[in-house]
Every structure is written in C-alpha cells, then in structure tokens.
Amino acid sequence: QxxxxxxxxxxxxxxxAAPLIIMQSYDxxxxxxxxGPWTEKFYRAVGRRPNRQALDGRIIASQADVITMxxxxxxxxxxxxxxxxxxxxxxxxxxxxxDLYGRDPYAxxxxxxxxxxxxxxLLVIDVKERASAALxxxxxxxxxxxxxxxxxxxxxxxxxx
Numbered sequence: 001q002x003x004x005x006x007x008x009x010x011x012x013x014x015x016x017a018a019p020l021i022i023m024q025s026y027d028x029x030x031x032x033x034x035x036g037p038w039t040e041k042f043y044r045a046v047g048r049r050p051n052r053q054a055l056d057g058r059i060i061a062s063q064a065d066v067i068t069m070x071x072x073x074x075x076x077x078x079x080x081x082x083x084x085x086x087x088x089x090x091x092x093x094x095x096x097x098x099d100l101y102g103r104d105p106y107a108x109x110x111x112x113x114x115x116x117x118x119x120x121x122l123l124v125i126d127v128k129e130r131a132s133a134a135l136x137x138x139x140x141x142x143x144x145x146x147x148x149x150x151x152x153x154x155x156x157x158x159x160x161x
Contacts (some may be wrong), residue, residue: 005029007038046135049089050154055080057092059108059147060131068106069142074133077120079148081130088127089126092134092149094120096141108146122149 006025008019044108063075070076094121098111098146116132123135136143 003027005033008035008060011057017101046123047089048091048123049110051089051090051151052087052153053085053151054153055084055086055151057084057149057151059094059145059149060140063133063147069144070136071139071142072137074143075125076136078122078124078132078134078151079130081132083129084126086124086127086132086151088124090124090151091137092122092124092151093118094122094143095150096140108144108145108148110148119143125152 005027006029007023008020009023011021012019056079057080059076060079061077062070063077078086078092095116096109097116098109098115099114100109103109120139120143121137123137124132124134126133
C-alpha cells in the first residue's frame with residue numbers, strides 16, 4: 001500500500017541532487033520520503049469481470065488507518081489474491097450472520113446458527129499474489145476489518161457494477 005503525500009516539480013538537475021519545489025501537499029512530506037513519476041491520472045477504469053470460481057476470504061485492512069468502519073467509495077484489502085484465482089474486476093460480496101445487539105460494534109459478527117445476509121459488494125481494483133485491493137461499491141451497513149467476503153461463481157452478472 002502506498003500513500004501519495006503530494007507533488008513536486010524539479011527546478012534544476014545537478015551532479016548529485018535535483019532541487020524540488022513542493023507544489024501540493026496532502027500529508028506531511030519529510031526527509032526520506034520516496035519519489036516517483038507524476039501522472040495526471042491517478043485512477044484507471046476497472047471493468048467488471050466475471051468471477052470464475054467461488055472463494056471465501058476476509059477484509060484484512062482499510063486504506064485509511066484512522067477509520068474503524070468503512071462504506072461506499074472506501075478502499076479495503078482482502079486476504080485473497082492472484083494465487084487464489086482473484087482477478088482485477090472480480091466482485092466479492094460481504095456477508096454477515098448474527099445479531100449486533102450487545103456486541104462490540106467494531107467486531108465482525110458471525111453466528112453460524114443464524115442465516116447469513118449480504119451487506120456489501122467489493123470491486124477488485126488491484127491484485128497482488130496473496131491480497132487484493134477492492135473498492136466498496138455498495139454497503140448496506142458499515143463494514144469492519146474481519147468481515148467475511150465471498151467471491152461467488154458468476155450466475156449471470158449479479159453482484160455490483
């Protein structure tokens with residue numbers, strides 16, 4: 001996971017250094033911060049791709065460390081990746097089972113004695129070997145780290161566009 005701290009412009013090229021002017025700062029930029037090439041387009045379009053198989057997993061992190069619950073338009077990370085058959089454009093369904101009454105609101109509920117319900121959809125936007133980043137495209141409830149996810153073999157395209 002990488003965070004863009006800001007943007008800078010090279011103002012000169014010298015033998016051992018290249019002085020920069022910071023043009024924008026989204027977070028503090030400190031000595032030792034890494035540099036990369038700038039692109040005007042931060043995002044790229046990701047099209048829906050049919051799920052080729054069924055697969056279970058969990059939400060293991062969110063993009064923003066300071067929030068404990070996530071919803072639509074947030075990015076989360078799931079514990080399944082390319083080695084598990086996940087492809088960019090696949091959709092995971094977030095599922096829950098259980099009653100939240102009297103429970104920690106930040107813990108993912110699961111009670112195998114009760115029926116499960118679909119509470120969200122995730123569109124996979126980046127895949128690594130053992131994990132994937134996914135955009136929350138639909139959430140009926142706040143999602144938390146630890147929530148269970150299912151990639152269901154396509155049944156005609158249901159599950160979030």
